[in-house]
Amino acid sequence: MxxxxxxxxxxxxxxxxxxxxxxxxxxxxxxxxxxxxxxxxxxxxxxxxxxxxxxxxxxxxxxxxxxxxxxxxxxQTRLVAGTFSTTPLQDLQGIMTPSALHFERHHNGVPTIDPTRHRLLIHGLIDRPMVFTVEELMRFPSTSRLAFLECSGNSRDGWGEAQDVTVQALHGLTSTSEWTGVKLSTLLDKVQKQRDATWMLAEGGDAAGLARSVPLTDDVLNNAIVCYGQNGEALRPEQGYPLRLLLPGFEGNINVKWLRRLKLGSAPFMTRWETATYTDLMPDGTAYQFSLVMDAKSVITKPSGQQQLQPGFYEIQGLAWSGRGRITSVEVTSDAGRTWQEARLQEPVLPTCHTRFRLPWRWDGRETIIQSRCTDETGYRQPTRDALINVRGVRSIYHYNAIQSWKIQRNGFVSNIYA
Amino acid sequence: MHKSLLVTAGVIGLAFLMTTAVWSADQHDSAVDLGRSATDEEIRAWDIDVAPDGQGLPPGHGTVAQGAQIYAMRCAGCHGPTGREGPQNVLVGGHKSLQTVKPLKTIGSYWPYATTVYDYLRRAMPANAPQSLTPNELYALVAWLLYQNGIIAENVELDHDSLPRVEMPNRNGFRLDPRPDVR
Incomplete structure (x- = not known):
């Protein structure tokens, strides 16, 4: 299209x-x-x-x-805007995002790092402070999994007036890759993490020195990976070459890229990126902090914003994902919410990954609105925009995950609206 | 009879072998002889973060007046003459704006810890030459920014002892993630 x-x-x-x-x-x-x-x-x-x-x-x-x-x-290309670029969701097939189309977000450019000179330092509340080369990390027993990454600022235009743009421009700060590396827990065993080490500072080697505090919960210790591989080859520079942290289900920026240092401590370190930014301002003037997990979201990618339809058969397709596990159900309406139909989930359906849904549909040439809403394995169901705004107001910037509505005009043109 | 006993023994033996194999794989993970000990000197050079209790602050000191000069030279081009004008992030103002329809999140109105200002300037600013400011310059800049925001007096000198004791107006403005919050 x-x-x-x-x-x-x-x-x-x-x-x-x-x-x-x-x-x-x-x-x-x-x-x-x-x-x-x-x-x-x-x-x-x-x-x-x-x-x-x-x-x-x-x-x-x-x-x-x-x-x-x-x-x-x-x-198909990424759409580049300032310090980020978005994935063309409307053009993807299956659930994987090609590395060249994985979205980017960086805070002072993509650094050029010689992997032979790069080091990872682990120190703080551990018994053995250690330095690792990239080559050494690649010799540890490896692990690999698919996971989506989504910027917590994805879909942020949803808080404001409806923009008449594509699904890529609205929701393209999310991508799915296979990530390969060494389990964080393997490294923390190696350096002998101390019992009172409950937080970990992860610091990037870029010109912002981006750093985030990671809570060392069981979930994090079981699932975090220090990655060197993406989709079968080395990480792309935009994705942290030569090393990045992967925390499946957590907001993009805490998956720290160009990883150079892990420091264990007993309290959060309160960097700029967990105080001044990436905190969610509520209508009462207080802000959510360490809102790390990405809640379930779905969006129809075909048909979607700025596309042109002719009356006839279409397979409605879209992507759904949740930071809390697997997507269990996606419902689709093609009559502005009067009736909802269960979409088919296309295999593979994996935890914390994009999941493709499909539903056959015939457009009869009449004006209508199409929407999707997903449910994840915790029973959480994607909210309406009204429900979301009712609780959080419109100034919180991050974690917008409301139901997306596409209006199909009589002339077949598809546009973004709030319904 | 004999045959089934043998099969049982075989199954038990196999289960034992598998357990052993899994056990040794786990042992292998943490016993890999890779990496080397970090020296104190290396850690000192890399350990640039500053915690809210002041841990990580280097020796040094700076005044509001010194900060004004450094700000004009190194920062005003992006953040405006007084920190209110931009074009990059507004650093000053926004007092009591957080509950309004136009919240202005600045160092003064939003940031909960003065130590974070030092940490961030040290690692990331100025954007065209990060990590080029000395500890004295950093203390002076933080002092000027806090003074502009009405948080410290004009004659205050900041150092590793006084900076963590500065109370930020929005210190209690944050709460731990309560999601899922929308039903």
């Missing part, structure tokens, strides 16, 4: 005979021609505009290459 590369000329199998090279031309031209700039007279059968062969079965293809790239017909 958002692509514009599929016009008939390029996908047609019907090729006029005169446009094809003769057998002799083809044999003498050979593979070396592939390296030359494409010319319609040599290849005869190339599309003028895209320079792709009209019949790829009649032209030898490309050679292997050391590092792959997607087809040049694919144009």
């Amino acid at each position: 958002s692509r514009n590369t599929g016009d008939e000329k390029k996908t047609s199998n019907h090729v006029p005979r005169s446009a094809l090279p003769t057998r002799r031309q083809f044999l003498t031209s050979g593979v070396s021609l592939l390296a030359m700039s494409a010319s319609s007279t040599l290849f005869g059968a190339q599309d003028e505009e895209t320079r792709a062969p009209i019949d790829p079965m009649r032209v030898p293809g490309l050679s292997p290459r050391p590092y792959g790239e997607r087809s040049r017909f694919e144009r």
Whole structure:
């Protein structure tokens, strides 16, 4: 729906005979021609505009290459704005986010770090303060899991007036990857954590020195990973190369990137990012602090904001996720909330991961509103915007997770509204 | 009969072996001979955080007047001549604005600990040259910012002893995450 590369000329199998090279031309031209700039007279059968062969079965293809790239017909990109960029949720398939499209947020740029010079220091309330190289961490027994990461400021426009933009611009600060590394508990055993160590400062090696206090709960000790891998290769620089902390289900920024130091203590360290920012201001003037878990949220990605529909069949698709575990149910309405239908959850359905939901639907050309609402394994159900605002007001910036409404106008245009 | 006994013994033996295997894998995790001890010197160089009780504050001191000069040189370009103008974060003002429809979250109106100001300036500011300010410059800057916010008097000099004792207006403005709060 958002692509514009599929016009008939390029996908047609019907090729006029005169446009094809003769057998002799083809044999003498050979593979070396592939390296030359494409010319319609040599290849005869190339599309003028895209320079792709009209019949790829009649032209030898490309050679292997050391590092792959997607087809040049694919144009999905992150949307870059200031100190962050958003994932094109409307273009994703399945539940994984390609590393190149994983959202970014940084506080003074993406540092360039030589992994051979990078060190992780662990100190504080432990018996053995230690320094690890990246190479040493990679030699520890490894662990791997899929997890979503979501910036707690994701969807923050929802607190204000409805913006007429895409799902990517509204909700694109969330992504799912496979993360590989060494369990935090393995390292804390190694340095002999002391009993009264109940908090841990995690500090990044970027030009903000971003640092957060992590409560050392059983949940954290069981699930936290010091990661060096993402989707089968090293972390991307934007994701913390060469080391980051992963706390599945927790707000993005506490999954500290470019991790250089862990300091154990008996109280939170009260850095700027857990006092001045990433605290949720309530209408009474007090603020929630250490609101770390991301509550359940879902959003329909197809169809979604700024897309154009024609009457007929569509499979409604979207993503749902919860920091508190698995998504157990997603309901969808296509008649502005009068009736709700159970959507099908597409496997795999994993804890603290994007979960894809689907529901067949026929748009009859009438104006309507579509919405999704999810429930997670704790029984928590995604709230309406009214219910959320009723408790938290509209000034808390973070953790907006209300039901998203898309209005479909009679002319087929989809836009963001509050309903 | 004999056969089933053998099978039982085999199952028990296998279970024993599996237990042993799991046990040794766990042992292996923490017994890996990787990494080295950190020296005190290394820890001192890296240990830049400042806790609310003042732990981590280096020796040094600075006055409001000294802070005014440093602020004008290093900070005003992004935060405005008095810390109220921007274009980057507003640092001064917003007193009693948190419950209004236009809350202004500044060091004076929102930050619960004066030590956090030192910690943040030390690690991250100025954004174009982080970690370039000396302890004396940092104490002076914090003093100026607190003075501008009406929290300390103009003649106060800050050091590692006095800074943690500064009481911030919004010290009790935070509560632990009560979610799930929406039904």
